[in-house]
Amino acid sequence: xxxxxxxxxxxxxxxxxxxxxxxxxxxxxxxxxxxxxxxxxxxxxxxxxxxxxxxxxxxxxxxxxxxxxxxxxxxxxxxxxxxxxxxxxxxxxxxxxxxxxxxxxxxxxxxxxxxxxxxxxxxxxxxxxxxxxxxxxxxxxxxxxxxxxxxxxxxxxxxxxxxxxxxxxxxxxxxxxxxxxxxxxxxxxxxxxxxxxxxxxxxxxxxxxxxxxxxxxxxxxxxxxxxxxxxxxxxxxxxxxxxxxxxxxxxxxxxxxxxxxxxxxxxxxxxxxxxxxxxxxxxxxxxxxxxxxxxxxxxxxxxxxxxxxxxxxxxxxxxxxxxxxx
Numbered sequence: 530x531x532x533x534x535x536x537x538x539x540x541x542x543x544x545x546x547x548x549x550x551x552x553x554x555x556x557x558x559x560x561x562x563x564x565x566x567x568x569x570x571x572x573x574x575x576x577x578x579x580x581x582x583x584x585x586x587x588x589x590x591x592x593x594x595x596x597x598x599x600x601x602x603x604x605x606x607x608x609x610x611x612x613x614x615x616x617x618x619x620x621x622x623x624x625x626x627x628x629x630x631x632x633x634x635x636x637x638x639x640x641x642x643x644x645x646x647x648x649x650x651x652x653x654x655x656x657x658x659x660x661x662x663x664x665x666x667x668x669x670x671x672x673x674x675x676x677x678x679x680x681x682x683x684x685x686x687x688x689x690x691x692x693x694x695x696x697x698x699x700x701x702x703x704x705x706x707x708x709x710x711x712x713x714x715x716x717x718x719x720x721x722x723x724x725x726x727x728x729x730x731x732x733x734x735x736x737x738x739x740x741x742x743x744x745x746x747x748x749x750x751x752x753x754x755x756x757x758x759x760x761x762x763x764x765x766x767x768x769x770x771x772x773x774x775x776x777x778x779x780x781x782x783x784x785x786x787x788x789x790x791x792x793x794x795x796x797x798x799x800x801x802x803x804x805x806x807x808x809x810x811x812x813x814x815x816x817x818x819x820x821x822x823x824x825x826x827x828x829x830x831x832x833x834x835x836x837x838x839x840x841x842x843x844x845x846x847x848x849x850x851x852x853x854x855x
Contacts, residue, residue, distance in 0.1 A: 554586060554587055554588070554589065555588045555589070555772075555776070556588075556589050556591065557588065557589070557590045557591070557614035557615060557768075557772070558591050558593060558598070558613050558615075559573060559576075559577065559590050559591065559592040559593065559613070559614065559615045559616060559617070560593060560596070560598045560599070560604040560608070560613055560615070560617070561593065561594045561595075561596075561616065561617045562595070562596040562601055563594060563595070563617070564594055565594075568673075568802055569764065570594055571794075571798065572792070573592045573594070573617055573791070574592060575790070575794055576590065576592075576670070576766065576788060576790075576791035577589070577590035577591070577592050579786075579790055579791060580784055580787045583783040583786060583787055584780055584783050584784070587780060588780060588783075588784065590614075590615070601618065601622055602622060604616050605618060605622060605623065605626070605666070608665065608666060608768070608769050609665035609666060609769070610665065610769075611665075611772055613769075614768060614769050615766060615767060615768040615769065616766075616767055617672065617764060617765070617766055617767075618764060618765055618767055619674065619762060619763075619764050620634075620762055620763055620764065620765060621634060621762050623661065627660050627661050627666070628841060628843070629656055629659075629660030629661065629844075629847060630657060630661060631841075631844070632653065632657060632847050632848065632851060633645070633761065633762045634701065634703055634704075634760070634762060635830075635833075635834070635837065635848065636704070636707040636760060636833065637707075637759050637823060637826050637827045638761075638848070638852070639758070639851070640758075640823060641758060641761075642675070642676055642761055645761045646671065646673075646763075647855070648850075648851045649671050652850050656846075656847055656850070657847070661767065665770050665771070666765075666767040666768075666770070667767060667769070667770045667773050668765040668766070669765075669766050669767070669773070669784065669788040669789075670765065670788030670789055670792035671764075671765055671792055672763060672764040672765065672792055672795045672796070672799075673763065673764075673795065673799040673800070674738070674762055674763055674764045674799075675738030675740065675741075675761075675803055676756075676758035676760070676761045677736045677737050677738055677758070677759060677760040677761070677762075678736060678737075678738070678754060678755055678756050678757045678758055678759065679691075679696070679734055679735075679736045679754075679755045679759070680735060680736065680737075680742060680747060680748075680751045680753060680754045680755070680815075681694060681696075681733050681751055681752075681753055682733065683752075683753055684753045684816065685734075685753070685755035685757060685818075685820075686755070686818065686820060687825050688710075688711040688712070688825055688826055690755075691708065691711035691712060691713040692711065693713065693714070694713045694734055695716050695732045695733045695734075696708050696713050696714070696715060696716060696733065696734045696735065697717070697718055697726060697727075697732045697734070698716070698717055698735075698736065700717040701717075703833065703837065704760070705717060706832075706836070707759065707833060710829050710830055710832055710833050711829050716731075718732075720745075723735050723745075723747065724745065724746060724747060724749075727750040727751060728750040735751075736757075736759065736760070738803065739754075739803045739806040739810070740802055740803055740806045742806070742810060743806040743807075743810050744806070748810040748813055748815050749813075751815070752815065753815065753816050753818065754810065754815050754816070754818075755817075755818050755820060756817065756819050756820050757820055757823070758820075758823070766791070766792070768784075834848065
């Protein structure tokens with residue numbers, strides 16, 4: 530499936546966007562923290578192939594996987610200053626340097642993964658993209674990184690089900706405020722400590738996406754996975770703004786088209802991997818419960834949003850746009 534889909538994408542894009550004029554060649558380096566087995570790795574390789582094919586070799590991309598060009602914070606700064614031309618980044622670490630990118634870290638801001646992509650493809654996404662581009666990180670493609678949901682020893686159907694539970698979260702004030710707003714007890718801790726904490730009852734639950742839940746074995750020490758999808762944080766292909774804007778419009782269009790095609794490929798691979806992980810944990814005995822109405826969870830976040838917007842009033846329009854997106 531991978532080979533057939535990849536081959537057809539390359540052929541279609543090359544035929545649609547082939548550059549015929551001659552120009553001096555550009556060779557770009559691309560950073561990727563993921564290694565073999567992760568959907569982003571073949572997607573970034575495909576992006577490089579598509580760029581070379583659709584620009585007739587006027588732009589080539591060498592992708593360095595596994596974080597060999599540095600940590601994510603280092604790579605972000607290197608792309609911003611142009612020492613590395615582009616990278617595949619999570620928007621989480623971009624939030625502290627680009628306030629607009631913090632939109633995706635607001636709990637329950639998105640109703641689902643498809644809703645998140647609709648927001649990114651609309652006016653809110655345009656505002657985010659401009660803020661990122663102004664900081665030197667121009668997003669040209671959005672990758673799926675799944676939705677984080679709760680897992681514990683009981684089903685979580687409403688915010689009331691979180692009351693009194695000790696829930697491990699990432700060390701971020703927005704995430705601890707989210708748990709507190711539902712009456713739970715947030716317990717920030719290192720990801721490496723979560724398995725033992727769940728096993729011994731130091732925490733009652735945690736949260737993550739299906740592949741992570743399965744791959745690190747947290748399904749072995751819990752019984753329920755509740756599809757709250759409270760955090761949906763995408764990843765991007767981001768290019769140094771000045772490097773990109775120095776290209777001709779024709780080359781820019783070809784690279785954007787390459788990023789879009791690679792993003793659709795990545796999303797398809799992620800969907801397969803996530804579906805396989807869900808099937809495997811359910812086969813192991815995990816009870817997965819859908820939450821049809823996330824409205825009560827979103828309503829419970831009112832105090833969290835009020836406090837955040839009080840401190841960041843210029844984010845109000847962006848939040849309203851995201852919430853208004855159907």
